[in-house]
Amino acid sequence: MARADAPRLSTAPAQPSLATRLFERCEPVFWIGPGLLLFFVFVHLPVLLQLALSLTSSGLDGRIAFVGLANFKTLWADADYWFSIVNNIQFAIATVIGKLLLSLILALALNSAFTGQNLFRTIFFLPVIISFVAIGTIWGFMFQFEFGAINQLLNRLGLGALAQDWLGDPRFALWSIVFVDIWKWTGFHMVIYLAGLQALPRELTEAASVDGASAWQRLRYITLPLLSRYTGTNIIIATLGAFSVFDLIYVMTQGGPFGSTQVAMMQVYLQAFQFHRLGYASTQATVLLAIIAIVSIVVMRLTKRADEGEA
Template identity: 40%
Template structure:
Protein backbone atom coordinates (compact mmCIF):
# COMPACT_ATOMS: atom_id res chain seq x y z
CA UNK A 1 0.00 0.00 0.00
CA UNK A 2 2.84 2.41 0.81
CA UNK A 3 4.48 1.65 -2.54
CA UNK A 4 1.19 2.28 -4.39
CA UNK A 5 0.69 5.61 -2.61
CA UNK A 6 4.25 6.63 -3.49
CA UNK A 7 3.62 5.79 -7.15
CA UNK A 8 0.42 7.84 -7.16
CA UNK A 9 2.25 10.75 -5.53
CA UNK A 10 4.82 10.81 -8.33
CA UNK A 11 2.03 10.62 -10.93
CA UNK A 12 0.07 13.47 -9.36
CA UNK A 13 1.98 16.45 -10.92
CA UNK A 14 1.65 15.02 -14.44
CA UNK A 15 -2.02 14.23 -13.82
CA UNK A 16 -2.71 17.78 -12.61
CA UNK A 17 -1.00 19.33 -15.65
CA UNK A 18 -2.80 16.94 -18.02
CA UNK A 19 -6.15 17.67 -16.41
CA UNK A 20 -5.71 21.46 -16.53
CA UNK A 21 -4.46 21.70 -20.11
CA UNK A 22 -6.20 18.74 -21.76
CA UNK A 23 -9.20 17.35 -19.87
CA UNK A 24 -10.70 20.65 -18.67
CA UNK A 25 -10.54 22.28 -22.16
CA UNK A 26 -12.02 19.12 -23.72
CA UNK A 27 -14.95 19.09 -21.29
CA UNK A 28 -15.38 22.85 -21.78
CA UNK A 29 -15.48 22.39 -25.56
CA UNK A 30 -18.09 19.67 -25.23
CA UNK A 31 -20.27 22.00 -23.14
CA UNK A 32 -19.88 25.03 -25.41
CA UNK A 33 -20.85 22.95 -28.44
CA UNK A 34 -24.39 23.05 -27.01
CA UNK A 35 -24.44 26.86 -26.81
CA UNK A 36 -24.60 29.85 -29.16
CA UNK A 37 -21.47 31.45 -27.68
CA UNK A 38 -19.80 33.89 -30.08
CA UNK A 39 -16.40 33.82 -28.37
CA UNK A 40 -16.36 37.58 -27.77
CA UNK A 41 -18.28 37.98 -24.52
CA UNK A 42 -19.39 35.95 -21.53
CA UNK A 43 -23.06 35.84 -22.51
CA UNK A 44 -24.40 32.78 -24.28
CA UNK A 45 -27.51 30.61 -24.39
CA UNK A 46 -27.89 26.88 -24.14
CA UNK A 47 -29.33 25.68 -27.46
CA UNK A 48 -29.18 21.93 -26.94
CA UNK A 49 -28.40 19.89 -30.03
CA UNK A 50 -29.31 22.67 -32.47
CA UNK A 51 -25.67 23.09 -33.51
CA UNK A 52 -25.42 19.39 -34.36
CA UNK A 53 -28.70 19.48 -36.29
CA UNK A 54 -27.38 22.45 -38.24
CA UNK A 55 -24.24 20.47 -39.03
CA UNK A 56 -26.28 17.72 -40.65
CA UNK A 57 -28.06 20.19 -42.92
CA UNK A 58 -25.01 22.35 -43.68
CA UNK A 59 -23.82 21.62 -47.24
CA UNK A 60 -20.44 23.23 -46.52
CA UNK A 61 -19.81 20.70 -43.74
CA UNK A 62 -20.40 17.79 -46.12
CA UNK A 63 -18.09 19.33 -48.71
CA UNK A 64 -15.39 19.80 -46.06
CA UNK A 65 -15.88 16.22 -44.86
CA UNK A 66 -15.56 14.88 -48.43
CA UNK A 67 -12.40 16.93 -48.98
CA UNK A 68 -10.94 15.69 -45.70
CA UNK A 69 -11.65 12.05 -46.59
CA UNK A 70 -10.11 12.46 -50.06
CA UNK A 71 -7.05 14.15 -48.54
CA UNK A 72 -6.69 11.41 -45.88
CA UNK A 73 -7.03 8.53 -48.36
CA UNK A 74 -4.55 9.99 -50.86
CA UNK A 75 -1.98 10.92 -48.22
CA UNK A 76 -2.24 7.62 -46.34
CA UNK A 77 -1.92 5.41 -49.42
CA UNK A 78 0.71 7.31 -51.39
CA UNK A 79 2.82 8.37 -48.42
CA UNK A 80 3.09 4.86 -46.98
CA UNK A 81 3.90 3.24 -50.31
CA UNK A 82 6.63 5.77 -51.10
CA UNK A 83 7.98 5.73 -47.54
CA UNK A 84 8.29 1.96 -47.55
CA UNK A 85 10.09 2.04 -50.90
CA UNK A 86 12.49 4.69 -49.61
CA UNK A 87 13.11 2.72 -46.42
CA UNK A 88 14.02 -0.36 -48.47
CA UNK A 89 16.34 1.69 -50.68
CA UNK A 90 18.24 3.35 -47.81
CA UNK A 91 18.38 0.22 -45.63
CA UNK A 92 22.09 -0.40 -45.26
CA UNK A 93 25.26 0.80 -43.56
CA UNK A 94 26.99 2.70 -46.40
CA UNK A 95 27.64 6.41 -45.88
CA UNK A 96 25.53 7.28 -48.93
CA UNK A 97 22.45 5.61 -47.48
CA UNK A 98 23.02 7.18 -44.07
CA UNK A 99 23.33 10.58 -45.75
CA UNK A 100 20.12 10.05 -47.73
CA UNK A 101 18.23 9.18 -44.55
CA UNK A 102 19.10 12.58 -43.12
CA UNK A 103 18.20 14.36 -46.36
CA UNK A 104 14.78 12.69 -46.58
CA UNK A 105 14.04 13.46 -42.93
CA UNK A 106 14.80 17.21 -43.17
CA UNK A 107 11.32 18.29 -44.45
CA UNK A 108 9.67 16.73 -41.38
CA UNK A 109 11.85 18.94 -39.16
CA UNK A 110 10.77 22.16 -40.90
CA UNK A 111 7.79 24.32 -39.98
CA UNK A 112 4.61 23.60 -41.92
CA UNK A 113 4.24 27.35 -42.44
CA UNK A 114 7.67 27.59 -44.05
CA UNK A 115 6.96 24.59 -46.26
CA UNK A 116 3.59 26.02 -47.25
CA UNK A 117 5.10 29.34 -48.33
CA UNK A 118 7.99 27.65 -50.19
CA UNK A 119 5.68 25.39 -52.19
CA UNK A 120 3.26 28.27 -52.84
CA UNK A 121 6.11 30.03 -54.64
CA UNK A 122 7.02 26.85 -56.50
CA UNK A 123 3.40 26.43 -57.63
CA UNK A 124 3.07 30.08 -58.72
CA UNK A 125 1.56 30.00 -62.24
CA UNK A 126 3.74 32.88 -63.53
CA UNK A 127 7.02 32.88 -61.62
CA UNK A 128 6.90 29.38 -60.14
CA UNK A 129 9.82 27.02 -60.71
CA UNK A 130 7.56 24.14 -61.72
CA UNK A 131 5.88 25.92 -64.65
CA UNK A 132 9.15 27.56 -65.71
CA UNK A 133 10.89 24.17 -65.75
CA UNK A 134 8.08 22.66 -67.84
CA UNK A 135 8.37 25.49 -70.34
CA UNK A 136 12.16 25.16 -70.55
CA UNK A 137 11.97 21.47 -71.44
CA UNK A 138 9.26 21.99 -74.05
CA UNK A 139 6.31 20.90 -71.93
CA UNK A 140 4.78 24.32 -71.47
CA UNK A 141 1.33 22.92 -72.31
CA UNK A 142 1.53 20.98 -69.02
CA UNK A 143 1.85 24.20 -67.01
CA UNK A 144 -1.08 24.76 -64.67
CA UNK A 145 -2.39 27.14 -62.05
CA UNK A 146 -1.64 24.46 -59.51
CA UNK A 147 -3.29 26.12 -56.51
CA UNK A 148 -5.85 28.26 -58.32
CA UNK A 149 -7.45 25.52 -60.42
CA UNK A 150 -10.00 23.36 -58.51
CA UNK A 151 -8.93 20.34 -60.60
CA UNK A 152 -5.33 20.52 -59.35
CA UNK A 153 -5.41 22.35 -55.99
CA UNK A 154 -6.21 19.30 -53.84
CA UNK A 155 -3.53 17.17 -55.52
CA UNK A 156 -0.99 19.98 -55.12
CA UNK A 157 -1.65 20.27 -51.40
CA UNK A 158 -1.61 16.48 -50.99
CA UNK A 159 1.78 16.26 -52.75
CA UNK A 160 3.22 18.96 -50.48
CA UNK A 161 1.98 17.20 -47.34
CA UNK A 162 3.43 13.89 -48.51
CA UNK A 163 6.74 15.58 -49.32
CA UNK A 164 6.89 16.94 -45.77
CA UNK A 165 6.08 13.76 -43.84
CA UNK A 166 7.37 10.99 -46.10
CA UNK A 167 10.79 11.06 -44.43
CA UNK A 168 9.35 10.52 -40.96
CA UNK A 169 7.33 7.52 -42.15
CA UNK A 170 10.47 6.23 -43.86
CA UNK A 171 12.41 6.30 -40.57
CA UNK A 172 9.67 4.31 -38.82
CA UNK A 173 9.68 1.69 -41.58
CA UNK A 174 13.47 1.64 -41.53
CA UNK A 175 13.43 0.85 -37.80
CA UNK A 176 11.13 -2.08 -38.54
CA UNK A 177 13.33 -3.31 -41.38
CA UNK A 178 16.48 -3.21 -39.28
CA UNK A 179 14.78 -5.23 -36.53
CA UNK A 180 14.28 -8.20 -38.87
CA UNK A 181 16.87 -10.95 -38.17
CA UNK A 182 19.28 -11.46 -41.06
CA UNK A 183 19.06 -15.23 -40.59
CA UNK A 184 15.59 -15.22 -42.13
CA UNK A 185 16.87 -13.68 -45.36
CA UNK A 186 19.78 -16.13 -45.45
CA UNK A 187 17.38 -19.05 -45.10
CA UNK A 188 15.19 -17.59 -47.86
CA UNK A 189 18.23 -17.32 -50.16
CA UNK A 190 19.09 -20.95 -49.50
CA UNK A 191 15.51 -21.93 -50.41
CA UNK A 192 15.84 -19.98 -53.67
CA UNK A 193 13.32 -17.25 -52.83
CA UNK A 194 13.34 -14.18 -55.05
CA UNK A 195 13.18 -10.55 -53.93
CA UNK A 196 9.38 -10.39 -54.20
CA UNK A 197 8.93 -13.62 -52.24
CA UNK A 198 11.29 -12.34 -49.55
CA UNK A 199 9.28 -9.15 -49.29
CA UNK A 200 5.88 -10.87 -49.15
CA UNK A 201 6.86 -13.76 -46.86
CA UNK A 202 9.38 -12.04 -44.55
CA UNK A 203 9.61 -8.27 -44.80
CA UNK A 204 5.98 -7.20 -45.00
CA UNK A 205 4.69 -9.47 -42.19
CA UNK A 206 7.53 -8.53 -39.82
CA UNK A 207 7.16 -4.76 -40.25
CA UNK A 208 3.52 -4.96 -39.17
CA UNK A 209 4.08 -2.81 -36.02
CA UNK A 210 5.74 -0.07 -38.10
CA UNK A 211 2.92 -0.31 -40.62
CA UNK A 212 0.35 0.12 -37.82
CA UNK A 213 2.09 3.20 -36.44
CA UNK A 214 2.47 4.86 -39.84
CA UNK A 215 -1.12 4.21 -40.92
CA UNK A 216 -2.52 5.65 -37.68
CA UNK A 217 -0.24 8.71 -37.78
CA UNK A 218 -1.14 9.37 -41.42
CA UNK A 219 -4.88 9.07 -40.89
CA UNK A 220 -5.01 11.13 -37.69
CA UNK A 221 -2.75 13.83 -39.11
CA UNK A 222 -4.74 13.99 -42.36
CA UNK A 223 -8.11 14.34 -40.66
CA UNK A 224 -6.96 17.28 -38.56
CA UNK A 225 -4.83 18.95 -41.25
CA UNK A 226 -4.97 22.73 -41.06
CA UNK A 227 -1.69 24.63 -41.33
CA UNK A 228 -0.43 23.45 -44.73
CA UNK A 229 -3.83 24.02 -46.38
CA UNK A 230 -4.41 27.37 -44.69
CA UNK A 231 -1.05 28.74 -45.81
CA UNK A 232 -1.31 27.49 -49.40
CA UNK A 233 -4.98 27.90 -50.33
CA UNK A 234 -7.01 28.92 -47.23
CA UNK A 235 -9.44 26.22 -48.34
CA UNK A 236 -9.83 27.57 -51.87
CA UNK A 237 -10.33 28.02 -54.67
CA UNK A 238 -13.91 28.18 -53.46
CA UNK A 239 -14.19 25.12 -51.23
CA UNK A 240 -11.96 22.82 -53.30
CA UNK A 241 -9.45 22.22 -50.48
CA UNK A 242 -11.53 23.20 -47.46
CA UNK A 243 -11.02 20.62 -44.72
CA UNK A 244 -13.02 20.24 -41.52
CA UNK A 245 -10.29 22.03 -39.57
CA UNK A 246 -10.34 24.97 -42.02
CA UNK A 247 -14.14 25.16 -41.78
CA UNK A 248 -13.92 25.03 -37.98
CA UNK A 249 -11.49 27.96 -38.01
CA UNK A 250 -13.67 30.02 -40.34
CA UNK A 251 -16.85 29.45 -38.34
CA UNK A 252 -15.24 30.06 -34.96
CA UNK A 253 -12.88 32.95 -35.68
CA UNK A 254 -14.06 34.59 -38.93
CA UNK A 255 -17.81 34.46 -38.29
CA UNK A 256 -17.66 34.38 -34.46
CA UNK A 257 -19.78 31.22 -34.27
CA UNK A 258 -17.70 29.67 -31.52
CA UNK A 259 -20.41 27.27 -30.36
CA UNK A 260 -20.98 26.00 -33.89
CA UNK A 261 -17.24 25.74 -34.52
CA UNK A 262 -16.83 23.77 -31.31
CA UNK A 263 -19.54 21.37 -32.46
CA UNK A 264 -17.50 20.78 -35.63
CA UNK A 265 -14.45 20.08 -33.42
CA UNK A 266 -16.41 17.51 -31.40
CA UNK A 267 -17.57 15.79 -34.60
CA UNK A 268 -13.95 15.72 -35.84
CA UNK A 269 -12.85 14.19 -32.54
CA UNK A 270 -15.50 11.45 -32.75
CA UNK A 271 -14.66 10.66 -36.39
CA UNK A 272 -10.94 10.41 -35.66
CA UNK A 273 -11.61 8.31 -32.53
CA UNK A 274 -13.85 5.88 -34.39
CA UNK A 275 -11.51 5.50 -37.36
CA UNK A 276 -8.47 5.10 -35.09
CA UNK A 277 -10.10 2.37 -32.99
CA UNK A 278 -11.37 0.58 -36.11
CA UNK A 279 -7.99 0.76 -37.85
CA UNK A 280 -6.13 -0.26 -34.72
CA UNK A 281 -8.22 -3.40 -34.31
CA UNK A 282 -7.67 -4.42 -37.93
CA UNK A 283 -3.95 -3.67 -37.91
CA UNK A 284 -3.37 -5.29 -34.52
CA UNK A 285 -5.08 -8.47 -35.73
CA UNK A 286 -2.70 -8.44 -38.72
CA UNK A 287 0.26 -8.15 -36.35
CA UNK A 288 -0.94 -11.18 -34.40
CA UNK A 289 -1.47 -13.16 -37.61
CA UNK A 290 2.05 -12.25 -38.73
Protein backbone atom coordinates (compact mmCIF):
# COMPACT_ATOMS: atom_id res chain seq x y z
CA MET A 1 0.00 0.00 0.00
CA ALA A 2 2.52 2.54 1.15
CA ARG A 3 5.00 1.60 -1.56
CA ALA A 4 2.43 1.95 -4.27
CA ASP A 5 1.32 5.39 -3.12
CA ALA A 6 4.70 6.90 -2.42
CA PRO A 7 5.88 7.67 -5.96
CA ARG A 8 2.55 9.07 -7.00
CA LEU A 9 2.42 11.48 -4.07
CA SER A 10 5.95 12.71 -4.56
CA THR A 11 6.08 13.11 -8.31
CA ALA A 12 2.67 14.44 -9.19
CA PRO A 13 2.85 17.90 -7.53
CA ALA A 14 6.59 18.39 -7.91
CA GLN A 15 6.83 17.66 -11.63
CA PRO A 16 3.82 19.07 -13.50
CA SER A 17 4.09 18.59 -17.21
CA LEU A 18 5.63 21.30 -19.33
CA ALA A 19 2.27 22.11 -20.89
CA THR A 20 0.63 22.73 -17.51
CA ARG A 21 3.47 24.95 -16.39
CA LEU A 22 3.31 26.92 -19.59
CA PHE A 23 -0.42 27.27 -19.21
CA GLU A 24 -0.08 28.56 -15.67
CA ARG A 25 2.59 31.00 -16.71
CA CYS A 26 0.38 32.35 -19.46
CA GLU A 27 -2.86 32.44 -17.55
CA PRO A 28 -2.60 36.12 -16.54
CA VAL A 29 -2.35 36.95 -20.23
CA PHE A 30 -5.74 35.38 -20.81
CA TRP A 31 -7.31 37.51 -18.06
CA ILE A 32 -5.54 40.80 -18.56
CA GLY A 33 -4.56 40.65 -22.22
CA PRO A 34 -7.82 41.46 -24.04
CA GLY A 35 -8.64 44.48 -21.88
CA LEU A 36 -5.10 45.76 -21.95
CA LEU A 37 -4.92 45.37 -25.72
CA LEU A 38 -8.09 47.43 -26.20
CA PHE A 39 -6.84 50.04 -23.78
CA PHE A 40 -3.42 50.17 -25.39
CA VAL A 41 -4.76 50.61 -28.92
CA PHE A 42 -7.37 53.23 -28.03
CA VAL A 43 -5.74 55.16 -25.18
CA HIS A 44 -2.03 54.52 -24.66
CA LEU A 45 -1.12 54.49 -28.31
CA PRO A 46 -3.06 57.66 -29.22
CA VAL A 47 -1.49 59.58 -26.34
CA LEU A 48 1.99 58.53 -27.47
CA LEU A 49 1.21 59.12 -31.13
CA GLN A 50 -0.10 62.57 -30.22
CA LEU A 51 3.37 63.68 -29.23
CA ALA A 52 4.86 62.21 -32.39
CA LEU A 53 2.21 63.68 -34.69
CA SER A 54 2.72 67.16 -33.30
CA LEU A 55 6.18 67.10 -34.88
CA THR A 56 4.77 66.37 -38.33
CA SER A 57 2.73 68.01 -40.98
CA SER A 58 0.06 65.57 -42.04
CA GLY A 59 -3.23 65.70 -43.84
CA LEU A 60 -6.26 63.48 -43.99
CA ASP A 61 -4.79 61.71 -47.05
CA GLY A 62 -2.29 59.96 -44.79
CA ARG A 63 0.88 61.70 -46.03
CA ILE A 64 3.08 62.42 -43.06
CA ALA A 65 6.17 64.60 -43.15
CA PHE A 66 8.48 65.26 -40.24
CA VAL A 67 8.82 69.00 -39.64
CA GLY A 68 10.48 69.13 -36.23
CA LEU A 69 9.42 71.99 -34.02
CA ALA A 70 7.98 74.06 -36.88
CA ASN A 71 4.42 73.50 -35.62
CA PHE A 72 5.34 74.80 -32.21
CA LYS A 73 6.79 77.91 -33.83
CA THR A 74 3.58 78.45 -35.79
CA LEU A 75 1.62 77.88 -32.63
CA TRP A 76 3.66 80.43 -30.72
CA ALA A 77 2.64 83.09 -33.24
CA ASP A 78 -0.96 81.89 -33.61
CA ALA A 79 -3.01 84.68 -32.04
CA ASP A 80 -6.28 82.78 -32.55
CA TYR A 81 -4.99 79.87 -30.49
CA TRP A 82 -3.79 81.97 -27.58
CA PHE A 83 -7.00 83.95 -27.67
CA SER A 84 -8.92 80.68 -27.35
CA ILE A 85 -6.66 79.59 -24.49
CA VAL A 86 -7.36 82.86 -22.66
CA ASN A 87 -11.09 82.31 -23.22
CA ASN A 88 -10.69 78.78 -21.96
CA ILE A 89 -8.92 79.89 -18.81
CA GLN A 90 -11.66 82.43 -18.12
CA PHE A 91 -14.22 79.72 -18.73
CA ALA A 92 -12.40 77.34 -16.38
CA ILE A 93 -12.01 79.82 -13.52
CA ALA A 94 -15.61 81.00 -13.76
CA THR A 95 -17.18 77.56 -14.01
CA VAL A 96 -15.04 76.00 -11.28
CA ILE A 97 -15.78 78.80 -8.82
CA GLY A 98 -19.45 78.89 -9.76
CA LYS A 99 -19.95 75.14 -9.54
CA LEU A 100 -18.11 74.84 -6.23
CA LEU A 101 -19.89 77.71 -4.49
CA LEU A 102 -23.36 76.78 -5.71
CA SER A 103 -22.95 73.08 -5.06
CA LEU A 104 -21.61 73.73 -1.56
CA ILE A 105 -24.52 76.02 -0.75
CA LEU A 106 -27.04 73.49 -2.04
CA ALA A 107 -25.34 70.60 -0.24
CA LEU A 108 -25.34 72.52 3.05
CA ALA A 109 -28.99 73.42 2.53
CA LEU A 110 -29.88 69.83 1.77
CA ASN A 111 -27.79 68.18 4.46
CA SER A 112 -30.42 67.30 7.03
CA ALA A 113 -33.15 64.81 6.85
CA PHE A 114 -36.41 66.47 6.05
CA THR A 115 -39.24 65.44 3.84
CA GLY A 116 -38.48 66.29 0.26
CA GLN A 117 -34.72 65.93 0.52
CA ASN A 118 -34.78 63.16 -1.99
CA LEU A 119 -37.04 65.13 -4.33
CA PHE A 120 -34.67 68.13 -4.32
CA ARG A 121 -31.65 65.89 -4.85
CA THR A 122 -33.35 64.22 -7.82
CA ILE A 123 -34.22 67.60 -9.35
CA PHE A 124 -30.73 69.07 -8.90
CA PHE A 125 -29.08 66.00 -10.41
CA LEU A 126 -31.42 65.90 -13.41
CA PRO A 127 -29.32 68.10 -15.76
CA VAL A 128 -26.33 65.79 -15.25
CA ILE A 129 -27.96 62.98 -17.21
CA ILE A 130 -29.28 65.17 -20.06
CA SER A 131 -27.02 65.35 -23.10
CA PHE A 132 -25.26 68.58 -23.99
CA VAL A 133 -27.08 68.68 -27.30
CA ALA A 134 -30.46 68.78 -25.58
CA ILE A 135 -29.20 71.25 -22.97
CA GLY A 136 -27.66 73.41 -25.68
CA THR A 137 -30.99 73.55 -27.49
CA ILE A 138 -32.97 74.26 -24.32
CA TRP A 139 -30.69 77.12 -23.30
CA GLY A 140 -30.19 78.29 -26.86
CA PHE A 141 -33.91 78.95 -26.79
CA MET A 142 -33.82 80.50 -23.29
CA PHE A 143 -31.14 82.97 -24.41
CA GLN A 144 -32.62 83.65 -27.84
CA PHE A 145 -33.01 87.37 -28.51
CA GLU A 146 -36.53 87.62 -29.89
CA PHE A 147 -38.47 84.68 -28.47
CA GLY A 148 -36.14 83.55 -25.72
CA ALA A 149 -37.72 83.01 -22.32
CA ILE A 150 -35.23 85.19 -20.47
CA ASN A 151 -35.82 88.32 -22.53
CA GLN A 152 -39.56 87.63 -22.57
CA LEU A 153 -39.53 87.36 -18.81
CA LEU A 154 -37.54 90.58 -18.44
CA ASN A 155 -40.03 92.37 -20.70
CA ARG A 156 -42.98 91.16 -18.68
CA LEU A 157 -41.36 92.29 -15.45
CA GLY A 158 -40.88 95.73 -17.01
CA LEU A 159 -37.13 95.26 -17.16
CA GLY A 160 -36.98 95.25 -20.95
CA ALA A 161 -33.94 97.51 -20.80
CA LEU A 162 -31.93 94.59 -19.40
CA ALA A 163 -32.78 92.30 -22.33
CA GLN A 164 -29.68 91.36 -24.27
CA ASP A 165 -28.71 89.31 -27.25
CA TRP A 166 -27.16 86.83 -24.83
CA LEU A 167 -25.51 84.51 -27.35
CA GLY A 168 -25.11 87.02 -30.20
CA ASP A 169 -23.23 89.69 -28.29
CA PRO A 170 -19.48 89.06 -27.81
CA ARG A 171 -19.67 90.66 -24.38
CA PHE A 172 -22.14 88.10 -23.04
CA ALA A 173 -21.78 84.93 -25.10
CA LEU A 174 -19.00 83.28 -23.11
CA TRP A 175 -20.64 84.11 -19.78
CA SER A 176 -23.97 82.76 -20.97
CA ILE A 177 -22.29 79.47 -21.77
CA VAL A 178 -20.48 79.54 -18.42
CA PHE A 179 -23.90 79.86 -16.82
CA VAL A 180 -25.29 76.86 -18.71
CA ASP A 181 -22.28 74.71 -17.84
CA ILE A 182 -22.72 75.58 -14.17
CA TRP A 183 -26.43 74.77 -14.50
CA LYS A 184 -25.62 71.32 -15.84
CA TRP A 185 -22.97 70.23 -13.35
CA THR A 186 -23.88 71.82 -10.01
CA GLY A 187 -26.05 68.84 -9.03
CA PHE A 188 -23.17 66.47 -9.63
CA HIS A 189 -20.76 68.38 -7.41
CA MET A 190 -23.49 68.81 -4.83
CA VAL A 191 -23.86 65.03 -4.49
CA ILE A 192 -20.12 64.73 -3.85
CA TYR A 193 -20.29 67.44 -1.18
CA LEU A 194 -23.35 65.74 0.34
CA ALA A 195 -21.40 62.50 0.66
CA GLY A 196 -18.66 64.45 2.42
CA LEU A 197 -21.09 66.19 4.76
CA GLN A 198 -22.74 62.95 5.74
CA ALA A 199 -19.38 61.38 6.53
CA LEU A 200 -18.57 64.19 8.97
CA PRO A 201 -18.46 63.21 12.64
CA ARG A 202 -21.56 64.84 14.02
CA GLU A 203 -20.08 65.19 17.53
CA LEU A 204 -17.66 67.89 16.40
CA THR A 205 -20.26 70.41 15.30
CA GLU A 206 -22.48 69.55 18.25
CA ALA A 207 -19.65 70.06 20.69
CA ALA A 208 -18.83 73.37 19.03
CA SER A 209 -22.40 74.56 19.24
CA VAL A 210 -22.52 73.61 22.94
CA ASP A 211 -19.38 75.72 23.37
CA GLY A 212 -21.23 78.63 21.80
CA ALA A 213 -19.87 78.66 18.25
CA SER A 214 -22.23 80.34 15.77
CA ALA A 215 -23.47 78.57 12.66
CA TRP A 216 -21.00 80.56 10.57
CA GLN A 217 -18.09 79.69 12.84
CA ARG A 218 -18.97 76.00 12.76
CA LEU A 219 -19.07 76.14 8.97
CA ARG A 220 -15.86 78.11 8.62
CA TYR A 221 -13.68 76.33 11.18
CA ILE A 222 -15.08 72.78 11.29
CA THR A 223 -17.14 71.80 8.26
CA LEU A 224 -15.14 73.42 5.45
CA PRO A 225 -11.70 72.19 6.59
CA LEU A 226 -13.04 68.66 6.99
CA LEU A 227 -14.49 68.83 3.49
CA SER A 228 -11.19 69.76 1.82
CA ARG A 229 -10.75 66.29 0.30
CA TYR A 230 -14.14 66.54 -1.38
CA THR A 231 -13.41 70.08 -2.49
CA GLY A 232 -10.25 68.74 -4.11
CA THR A 233 -12.18 66.03 -5.98
CA ASN A 234 -14.69 68.62 -7.14
CA ILE A 235 -12.02 71.04 -8.31
CA ILE A 236 -10.18 68.36 -10.28
CA ILE A 237 -13.31 67.08 -12.02
CA ALA A 238 -14.57 70.58 -12.82
CA THR A 239 -11.17 71.77 -14.08
CA LEU A 240 -10.65 68.77 -16.36
CA GLY A 241 -14.13 69.27 -17.80
CA ALA A 242 -13.52 72.98 -18.34
CA PHE A 243 -10.33 72.51 -20.34
CA SER A 244 -11.87 69.91 -22.61
CA VAL A 245 -15.16 71.76 -23.10
CA PHE A 246 -16.48 71.37 -26.63
CA ASP A 247 -20.04 70.01 -26.95
CA LEU A 248 -21.85 72.92 -25.36
CA ILE A 249 -19.97 75.51 -27.38
CA TYR A 250 -20.32 73.59 -30.63
CA VAL A 251 -24.07 73.30 -30.12
CA MET A 252 -24.73 76.82 -28.85
CA THR A 253 -22.39 79.23 -30.64
CA GLN A 254 -19.83 77.29 -32.74
CA GLY A 255 -17.17 79.57 -31.27
CA GLY A 256 -18.81 82.80 -32.36
CA PRO A 257 -19.76 85.64 -32.25
CA PHE A 258 -16.43 87.06 -33.45
CA GLY A 259 -14.54 84.22 -31.81
CA SER A 260 -15.67 85.30 -28.36
CA THR A 261 -16.45 81.72 -27.36
CA GLN A 262 -13.52 80.02 -29.06
CA VAL A 263 -11.92 77.49 -26.71
CA ALA A 264 -8.95 75.17 -27.06
CA MET A 265 -10.87 72.07 -28.20
CA MET A 266 -12.86 74.10 -30.72
CA GLN A 267 -9.56 75.21 -32.29
CA VAL A 268 -8.28 71.63 -32.39
CA TYR A 269 -11.49 70.48 -34.04
CA LEU A 270 -11.42 73.24 -36.63
CA GLN A 271 -7.77 72.72 -37.54
CA ALA A 272 -8.12 68.95 -37.77
CA PHE A 273 -11.52 68.35 -39.30
CA GLN A 274 -12.30 71.58 -41.17
CA PHE A 275 -8.85 72.60 -42.42
CA HIS A 276 -7.41 69.03 -42.40
CA ARG A 277 -4.17 70.10 -40.75
CA LEU A 278 -3.78 67.04 -38.53
CA GLY A 279 -0.16 67.73 -37.60
CA TYR A 280 -0.77 71.27 -36.47
CA ALA A 281 -3.97 70.30 -34.67
CA SER A 282 -1.97 67.63 -32.82
CA THR A 283 0.45 70.29 -31.69
CA GLN A 284 -2.43 72.34 -30.32
CA ALA A 285 -3.83 69.26 -28.59
CA THR A 286 -0.43 68.42 -27.12
CA VAL A 287 -0.19 71.87 -25.57
CA LEU A 288 -3.70 71.39 -24.20
CA LEU A 289 -2.69 67.99 -22.83
CA ALA A 290 0.30 69.59 -21.11
CA ILE A 291 -1.94 72.29 -19.62
CA ILE A 292 -4.38 69.66 -18.33
CA ALA A 293 -1.58 67.55 -16.88
CA ILE A 294 0.06 70.53 -15.13
CA VAL A 295 -3.22 71.85 -13.76
CA SER A 296 -4.31 68.46 -12.43
CA ILE A 297 -0.93 67.80 -10.80
CA VAL A 298 -0.92 71.24 -9.16
CA VAL A 299 -4.50 70.87 -7.92
CA MET A 300 -3.80 67.37 -6.56
CA ARG A 301 -0.70 68.62 -4.74
CA LEU A 302 -2.55 71.57 -3.26
CA THR A 303 -5.51 69.56 -2.02
CA LYS A 304 -3.25 66.84 -0.65
CA ARG A 305 -1.32 69.42 1.29
CA ALA A 306 -4.52 70.96 2.58
CA ASP A 307 -5.70 67.50 3.60
CA GLU A 308 -2.49 66.69 5.44
CA GLY A 309 -2.46 70.11 7.04
CA GLU A 310 -5.83 69.42 8.59
CA ALA A 311 -5.00 65.89 9.64
